[in-house]
Each structure stands twice: as structure tokens, then as C-alpha cells.
Amino acid sequence: MSTPQRSGPIATGVTDSALAGLRRWNIGLTVLHAAQAVAILLLGNGFAITVNSSFPTGPPGAAQPPPSSLVDVSIGAAIAVFLFLAAADHLLTATVARGIYESDLRRGINRFRWIEYSISATIMIVLIGFYFGLTDIGTVIVVCGANIAMILFGWLQERMNPPGRADTTMLPFWFGCVAGAAPWVAIVVNFVGAGDRVPGFVIGIFVSLLVFFSTFAINQWLQYREIGPWRSYAFGEKSYLVLSLVAKSLLAWQIFGGSLAV
Template sequence: MSDTPRPSPAPVATGVDEARLAGLRSWNLALTVLHAAQAAAVLVLASSFAVTVTSSFPTGPPGTAVPAPEPLVDVGVGAAIAVFLALAAVDHLLTGTVLRRRYEQDLRRGINRFRWVEYSLSSTIMVLLICAYTGITGLSALIGIAGANVAMILFGWLQELVNPPGRARTTMLPFWSGCIAGAAPWVAITANIVGAEQVPGFVIGIFVSLFVFFMSFALNQWLQYRQVGPWRSYAFGEQAYLVLSLVAKSALAWQVFAGSLAT
């Protein structure tokens, strides 16, 4: 018989067992239906309200006055919100069905790549919509804000990647780097709100709600990696993400949608 020792099985993330995985599958399937139903409802109820993305390109050497912004493309707010909700529905559908095995393998390794891919798209749509509501419509500004928001999400993915189960120590560097990247859009939005002569009350409400809900996702990850109370279980943190996916996204979608009807 060979005396070669067998490799030790890879550590499994805390709380990730068969019973919890079955429960998470039920959550994902339920969220698929709820997000898809809301996306359909938004499309049915949507008005023709759209925000106009503008562009302004130099016409001469550096120092030449930049022309006034010109309309580039109109983006229907109802359609954008429906896409936001549909992205969440697709993510939960895939992780609950055809990609379930990969999803559960990843959870055992303390990571959920599908979450971060979906967040990078859906959260960016919402940030760009609140930018438009506060008067940030220039193409270059929107591209920069989108890039900062996507970077924030990818740092969240990196936080999971560099902190596998069984680690000797936990690093929070990707988390704090993501917080710095994610602050940039909010600084820009706040500057536009403060500098505006008049801002509708519903826009202020959306801004505050969006900020609080965005921070709730960051808080969930911080609690998870600081292992505070029930967040010592990675599976509990994953279920918290699912709850936030439903509550936060639904509230934000309908607030922004209501704002489009109020204009």
C-alpha cells in the first residue's frame, strides 16, 4: 500500500451545508419570480418619460471653448428600470437552475461570482439613473461614474476571492478600496444636488434611499468578514444578500419609477 498521504479536503465556508443550500435555492427561485413580475409591471405601467444623454466634444486645440452639450440619445426610464429588475431575475434563475451546481460549489469556497457580475450591471444602471435625475447627463461624466461603480463591485468580488475559508488571517484591503471607488459617484451626485438652484423633493428622497440601500450591501459584507454575530456564517451573509436583493432593489426601482411619473 502506498504511504502517500491523501490531500486534505478544501475547507468549506461556515454554515454552507446541504440544508442551507436547499433553502438558498428556494430563495433564488422565489426572487426570480418576484423580480420578473416587477419588471413586467414596470413595462406595462411605464410612461414615455426619458432622460437625454448629452455630449460635448472639443472643436479645436486645448484651451478652445467647448461647445454647449448636444442631445445624444434618449433613455427611457421605465425600460431602464425593467432591465435592472430583469438582470436580478436572470441571476437568481440561473443560480437556482442550470448554474446551481457551480453556484453551490462557489458558496462552499466562500464566493459568489454570479452576484458580483449582476451587481456590476444592475447597480450601475440605478446609479446612472439617479445621476440623470440630478442633472448629470454628460456622456463622459456618466462613463466615469459607471467605471467607478463597477470598480466598487469588482473590489467586493476580490474581497471574497482573497479571503477563502480556512484562511489564517482576513484582509479588508479590497473592501476599503471598493469603498473609496464607490464614493466617487456619490460625491459627484451630492455636488450637483448642492449646486442646483432647485431640486424636487422626490429626487432628494431617491438620493437618500439609494445611498442607504447601497451602504446596506457594503455593511453586510463588512459584518460577514468581521464575523459579527450570525454573520460568522458565510451562508447567513449570502441569505442577507438575497433579502437585500429583494427589498432594496424593489424599493429603489419603484421610487425611481414613481419619480418618472411625477415629472
């Protein structure tokens, strides 16, 4: 059940009809994400990528031992996890957490989005990194940290720019862009180093997901510059919903076609 409107300034465009429309979107996206997760699990093979470790065995500068296998990551299961996380987010915001969700939207914020993205988008960038050889445990941890920092800066951008503000700061946004670029720089280094040995479907993953990861930042920039329909916070929220569905679906099915199809 929707909560009463809070006192004080309300985010532009967050009307009762807009909230009702977003609830319908969240219900639909629950089904779409969950259905894709189940399909990946049922149709995919057991392909896994090994995360390696190479721990020092001598003083600084000493020759490093060959990397050893640390853990095999099931790619199908990892895809299903980020799809199920998205489904859970949309289900919560459409049902038991609807009141909190809608109250937050009126304040120009969506905590559920940032919590979900901090996990699901991090799994996604780690998987992309895997396909470009970023499989050392230390590298994986750093990629996770940089991506989570990017997401948290996005959350901070909303917290620091409530409705009715006298001016807008974009500082958290730009800090997040710097943090979020780091994993992609590492991916590009390996991409260039591999030359023409990168499979076509992996190049497709790189191009499409780089574009869609960037559009999330563009969406937030347009929101806080209040350009065109992005003056409405509800429009920006719906844009996040669409971008999230498309990005997750693209990654899931490109990996499926290249690695998981039986």
C-alpha cells in the same frame, strides 16, 4: 441538482439545509424581480432622459460648444433591464447553474452575484445620477467605471479570503469603498448646487439608495469581521438577497411614482 461537497475547508454555515433554503429564496426572488419588471413596462409611460455630449472644438481652454443630444434613455426600459438581470441571476442559481453556485458558496464566494451587480447596480447608479443632472456622456462613462470597479473589488475580497485562511485582508474591500464613493460625491456636488430645486421624490431616491448601497458594504464588512450571525457565510448571502430586492424595488417604484406613472 446540488453538487457534492468539495474537499478542503468549507465556508461557515454553508450546510445542505442552508443551501436548500437559499434555493427557495432564489426561486422566489426570480418571480418577484420579473413581475416588477413586467409591471414597470406595462404601467409606465415613455419618459426618457437625454444623454448629452460636448466635444472640444478648439485648443485647451477654448470655449466649449453647447451640449448636443446624443441618445435618449428610456427610464422604464432601464429599470426593467436591471430587474430582469436580477431575475435571470436568481433563476440561473436556482436551476441550471445551481451546482456551480453552491460549490462557490462552499468556497465563500458567489461569482454570479458580482457579475450581476456589475451590470445591474451600475445601471442603478447611472439612473440616480441622471436625476441629479449627471447626463454628460463622459460623466456617465466615469460613473460606470467607478461602480464596476467597486463591484470587482468586492469579488476580489471574497477571492482573497477563502475558508480556512490564516488571516483576513480587508484591502480590496477598502479599495472598493473608495471607488464606489466617487459617483455619490459627484451626485452630492450636483445636489448641493441645485439647492431647493431638487424635487422631493428625487431627494427620497438619494437618501434611500445611499443608505441601501452602503448596507451592501456593511454586510460584507460584518461577514469578514465575523460579527454575530455574519459568521455564517450563508447568512451573509441571504442578506445580500434581501438587500438587493429591497434596493432595486425602492429605486424602481420611487422613479415610477415620480416620473413613469401615467
